[in-house]
Amino acid sequence: LVLLEDAIELWDHDCVRRGNRVDFTTIDTRVGGGNLSKSQPLARSMGSANGLVVDATAGFGHDAALLACMGYDVLAIERSPLVQVLLQEALERAIIDPRMNEALGGRLRVVQADALETIPGLDPPPTVIYMDPMFNPKKPPKALPRKPAQILRRIVGHDSDAEELLTMAINVAKRVVVKRADGAEFLGMEPTHSISGKQVRYDVYLRDGSG
Numbered sequence: 001l002v003l004l005e006d007a008i009e010l011w012d013h014d015c016v017r018r019g020n021r022v023d024f025t026t027i028d029t030r031v032g033g034g035n036l037s038k039s040q041p042l043a044r045s046m047g048s049a050n051g052l053v054v055d056a057t058a059g060f061g062h063d064a065a066l067l068a069c070m071g072y073d074v075l076a077i078e079r080s081p082l083v084q085v086l087l088q089e090a091l092e093r094a095i096i097d098p099r100m101n102e103a104l105g106g107r108l109r110v111v112q113a114d115a116l117e118t119i120p121g122l123d124p125p126p127t128v129i130y131m132d133p134m135f136n137p138k139k140p141p142k143a144l145p146r147k148p149a150q151i152l153r154r155i156v157g158h159d160s161d162a163e164e165l166l167t168m169a170i171n172v173a174k175r176v177v178v179k180r181a182d183g184a185e186f187l188g189m190e191p192t193h194s195i196s197g198k199q200v201r202y203d204v205y206l207r208d209g210s211g
Contacts, residue, residue, distance in 0.1 A: 001085060008089045010082075022090035024065045029103035036069055041195045043070055045177045045202035051127030054173075056115035056165060061087045063132060063179070065094070068108035075126070076108065077115045084112035116165055119172055129169040132179040133162035133187065163188040166205075176205040 002009045002019055009019035029036065037043065042063065046053065049072055055064040058076035060083065068074045078084045087110045094100040111118070119129065166188050169176045178187050180201045191203035 001082065007093060008086060010086060022060050022086045024061070024090050024094040024104075025097050025100050027062075027065060027069060027100070027103070029069055029099060036066065038070065041197040041200075041202055042066065045195045045204050046070075046072065046128055046130075047175055047204075049127045049175070051124065052122070053128045053130060054115070054119060054122070054126040055130045055132075056119060056169065057132050057134070057162075058087060058110065059083065059132065059134075061090065061110065063130065064110075065104070065108060067130070068105070069103045071105075071107070072128075073107050074109070075122075076110045077113050077118060078110065079112065079114045081112050084110065116161065116168060120168065122172075126173050128175045128177060129173045130177045130179070131162070131165060131169065131187075133165070170205050170207055174207045176207075178203045178205070 002011050007021045007023075009021045011019035046067065051073070053067055053072045053074050055061075055067070055074060055076040058064050058078040061076055061078075064074050064076035076087065078087055091108060091110055094104060119126065166176065166178065178191070180187065180203060182196065182199055182201050184201070186203060189205075192206040193204050195202045195204065
């Protein structure tokens, strides 16, 4: 971690002039357009959640920030202390940016914890649990993922307990959403239904016939 005047960056041996930072201020916050449109696959997968949405595998927090900008109350859980520092600092920078502060509306919180241990103790329980687990693909990708994704994988590895996390999540929340690469296998059991985007798929698990 490199502390600069305006941000904290994550550097590796390939960095020359700048490292990688988490920056929520790059999100397009126009209401009803772009990534914040409720017609987008991410929003459709979440349903009309009125309670707490837990991002159980926050990573660099882009989806958690998007959900907060859409109006959801989001708790982002990240178990890597290194990544959580980047997330928290990015949130603090976003709050002092008038546009992003208004868009987030105080609806995003970031904690460093193990989701498997933390989520069962939440009271009241979350309405939706969102997961975007890191995993080792069975076939090597044709192209390398973007640099931030490469660095995140090197830090956190792959989530070997992702299926255990899914089982716990289904027992706690009425709706669980798992983000997968388009064409990837289901994580564990078959979902209730799936919503596909251009490059990713959202597998939705509903408990007790929830809508």
